Amino acid sequence: xxxxxxLRKLFENELHNYLKANLVCGSHIKCLKKEISxxxxxxxxxxxxxxxxxxxxxxxxxxxxxxxxxxxIDFFKK
Numbered sequence: 322x323x324x325x326x327x328l329r330k331l332f333e334n335e336l337h338n339y340l341k342a343n344l345v346c347g348s349h350i351k352c353l354k355k356e357i358s359x360x361x362x363x364x365x366x367x368x369x370x371x372x373x374x375x376x377x378x379x380x381x382x383x384x385x386x387x388x389x390x391x392x393x394i395d396f397f398k399k
Contacts, residue, residue, distance in 0.1 A: 324380055333375075366391050 333354070341352040349365075351358045356372040367390035374383050 324375075329375055336373075367393075 337352065337354055340357060344350055344352050344357060347362075349360045349362050351360070355374060356370055359367075359369045361368045367388065369386065369388040369390075372385045374385070375381070376383050
């Protein structure tokens with residue numbers, strides 16, 4: 322089944338609206354069109370992002386994550 326540009330746009334808008342409605346946990350969490358971003362706060366020195374992109378050659382989505390956390394850095398140094 323081919324994924325048309327119209328179907329992709331509809332899916333991405335629905336996903337964005339769903340995530341925006343269900344991930345409102347604080348001002349440090351932003352739900353952007355193709356990414357969820359978590360910023361550092363005074364109480365939490367960790368930050369991260371979850372991104373999703375459509376890959377035309379694979380006709381599907383790729384999910385990528387990244388985290389910057391002093392606790393994780395210390396853990397992996399051990």
